[in-house]
Amino acid sequence: MAATKRAYKLQEFVAHSSNVNCLKIGRRTSRVLVTGGEDHKVNLWSIGKPNAILSLSGHTSAVESVSFDSSEVLVAAGAASGTIKLWDLEEAKVVRTLTGHRSNCVSVDFHPFGEFLASGSSDTNLKIWDIRRKSCIHTYKGHTRGVNAIRFTPDGRWVVSGGEDNVVKLWDLTAGKLLHDFKCHEGQIQCIDFHPHEFLLATGSADRTVKFWDLETFELVGSAGPEATGVRSMTFNPDGRNLLCGLHETLKVFSWEPIRCHDAVDVGWSRLSDLNIHEEKLLGCSYNQSCVGVWVVDLSRIEPYAVASAARSNGHLESKFTSSGNLSLPAGNNLKTSIGRLSISQNAELAVKEAKPVASTGTVPGTPQRIGMSTGPKITAANSAAAPGAATLKRSSSKTHDNFRAHKPSETCSVEVLKGGKTRSLVASWERREQSSSYESPTPSSSSETTTATNVSYSLRGHFPSVEKETISANDEGAITDLMEQHKQFLDSAQTRLTKLQVVHRLWQRNDFRGVINAVEKMSxxxxxxxxxxxxxxxxxxxxxxxxxxxxxxxxxxxxxxxxxxxxxxxxxxxxxxxxxxxxxxxxxxxxxxxxxxxxxxxxxxxxxxxxxxxxxxxxxxxxxxxxxxxxxxxxxxxxxxxxxxxxxx
Structure with missing residues (x-):
């Protein structure tokens, strides 16, 4: 039985001296975790390790929201007093203190480019902050109760907020106004996520439903549920085919076209707070009183991914956690990205291809080994149906040039993201009809506020264990580890550069030269x-x-x-x-x-x-x-x- 488990607890640890109120997984590496508690502390953890990397102090009231920036260098934490503090993790000190909310700051999210921050509060306001100037640049009013969830769009021009008033609001940052209200939920909004390739928004609510919205027409595409419990967290699979939803002690896998439940997995998490997919594993983090639990779901053992896994060759090695509790690199995934040169002709291309490292087959002590395919039940349509009268998502043909085509790895096999003009690239979708706003160049900041570090100084590189290869001698393992780490950094850098160039190219095609310059200046x-x-x-x-x-x-x-x-x-x-x-x-x-x-x-x-x-x-x-x-x-x-x-x- 243990060998066929599809989900298991990786670790559980005491995170704070009093109750834990919030947590967040670092999206860039999926190997760090930040928690906030009633003890006024913000603690940083390496997933799989029992001790905190850093313990950050500075707040004078309970911490109620936390978030990493995209590079995992900064952490923002909102407190019950309404104050927001930003820490530089490499220097382990407070670099910004933002005041303005009149009540609990219950949600925070960094702008994709890291220079701005959004915060939602029980005072019903959504605020946008300029981190460099330490000031609020806009306050959006419209919610009648607290703002529970906030997400910036991938290009950073819109922000979506979900509130205790059951309403999802879409705001235009450039124009500084409300674009649309989504009012079909009957319970407070608890989570929000954007489709990685389509112009699509998913929202999860305490009303036990998941709803899908077309962001071009602002129409309801469909609704899944009602489920047995409210939807606490959700994330789209990187290939965009499915949405993974965390409920009370359950994970459900939905497709959105058509609306269908593919599988349900029993997981022991209770107060689930965050989900993230990394290398064919789903990480889920929950908290209960002063403890935090980290859970792992093997996506290759659940539908619809198990079908694709079964079709693979027998020699394929399964990606697992190493014995230290950290994620190992995947085997058998290729990443090949064609980057169009920024010119009118778009002739030259840059290709980036990811190597195929062999994953370690070690397992985490105290967790069952997973051998063979799962015998768990397959759920095809339980508690899931298309919303009556819901509009079908309009799929317009791609307006992007054929050279701008990205190939991304799926969870089980290589899948071409753009096929037959049916799916537009992410940046192309988010860049439509918008004009680039102007930004000032970054200025250096300083702060006299300090904080205490309970352990060694934080470093983005160095505290993460690396991948091992069993067939290589011990003397060569260090060299291979260094190469793989540098290779991953190069891939991340190339992918980031591709995204930025695509944004610039969109503006260039529209002859918006001031927009091009403003975007480049903003990217730094x-x-x-x-x-x-x-x-x-x-x-x-x-x-x-x-x-x-x-x-x-x-x-x-x-x-x-x-x-x-x-x-x-x-x-x-x-x-x-x-x-x-x-x-x-x-x-x-x-x-x-x-x-x-x-x-x-x-x-x-x-x-x-x-x-x-x-x-x-x-x-x-x-x-x-x-x-x-x-x-x-x-x-x-x-x-x-x-x-x-x-x-x-x-």
Whole structure:
């Protein structure tokens, strides 16, 4: 019986000295966990380890919501007092304190690009915070009771909130207004998730139903349930085919087209708080009083994934947890992503292919070994039906270029995400009809607040055990581990860069050049900035003074890069534009103010003043670059001479 278990408890530990109120799994690695408790503490854990990595203090009331940022470098925690604190995990100190809520802060979520934070409170308000400025930039009012759940859309332009008033609200961050109310639930909203590829939203409620919404038409696609208990947490499978829903002591697997329950798995979790899929395993974390339980569901043993698993070759090795309780890398999954070059023709492509490591077959002490296929019951349509009168999800043909096609790994086999124009890419879907909002470049922050670290300093790399390969000698294991870790980091970096370039390409196709610059500045990624500037270098004749004013901060920030390619691209573009606009800028500023009211002249003078400030910043960087030697020093000297020539002529 033990060998055929589809779900088991990985570990249980005492997380706080009093009751646990909230927890969250780190999405990037699925190997860290943050908890908040009545003891006013925020504790950080490595999944599979019994002791906390960090214990963070600073709040003066119970912690009621926690969240990681996308890089797992920052943690945000909302307290019963309404105060929100942000910790830098590498330095183990408070870097931001945000105040403004009048009551309990019960939900927090980071913007996908990490510079903004959303928070929901029992005071019925949803607030958006600028982390760099330490201020609230917008307060959305509309809920009549507390805001339980918050999620940003993948592109970060919309935010969805679910409340105790049974309503789901969709807000446009760019326009600062409510887009739509979804009012079909009869109980408070407890969880929200977005489909990874379709323009689809799933919501789970205490009314024991899961509802699917088309975000293009704002129509109800269908409803699953009612179930025996309320829906506490949910997550879409990465391939988008199924939604995994955590109920009281049960996991259910639903497909959304058509609405159907494929399987139900008995799991011992009670107060489930978070779910996350990692390498063909579903991690579920629950809490009860002062204890936290970590549960694992083997997706290869549940429907509909078990069918695909049975069709695999007998030599396929099952991905398991290593003996230290950490997830091992999967066997047999290929990740091949075609990245279209940011240009009008989209000719060049970058291919990234993931290697196939062999997973360790060790098991966690105290947990049963899992051999063979599960004999658990197969549930095909229990307690699940399409909502009467619900609209069928409209599936429009893809508007993206054929070169923009992503192949992503499914849970059991390689599946092409875009097929026959039926499914649009994630970024293409979220970029439609929207205009990019402007953001300021990041500024360094400091804080005098400190916190105590009970254990060793936190490091993103180093505390995670690595994958082992049984057939390799012990002397080679370290080298293989390092290679695999570097390879995974490279894949993560390439995938992030692909997503950012797709966002930029969408704006470029619409000739929204200011939007392109604003998006690049918001991303704060030198590699992406260099790619965009390199294309603009070939089109420098099309750059206006207005575009030059927006582009200059990106060019000066590239001068801080340590890579010669980034520096060379920035210096080349600056030289071209200084020769074009330098005389205009300096002559405008040296001229006296115009007589009377001339709005165009005032705008030109303001733009020239902004350009002058940025060019002065660039001049300070040139002295450092001239000492590097080689082509970079030569280009820096040439730019410095060009700036001097313009000033001398005037």
């Amino acid at each position: 990624d030198h590699a992406v900035s260099a790619d965009v500037v390199s294309i603009w270098t070939e089109k420098s004749d099309n750059v206006t003074l207005d575009i030059f004013t927006c582009l200059l901060p990106v060019l000066t920030s590239l001068l801080e890069s340590k890579m010669d390619r980034h520096l060379g691209i920035s210096l080349e573009m600056l030289l071209k534009l200084v020769r074009t606009f330098g005389p205009v800028i300096y002559s405008t500023l040296s001229a006296g103010p115009s007589v009377g009211v001339d709005l165009q002249a005032e705008q030109r003078r303001e733009r020239c003043n902004l350009c002058f400030i940025e060019l002065e910043k660039a001049k300070h960087s040139l002295s450092t670059l001239t000492g590097r030697g080689g082509s970079i020093a030569k280009a820096a000297e040439e730019l410095n001479l060009a700036l001097q020539d313009v000033q001398e002529v005037l």
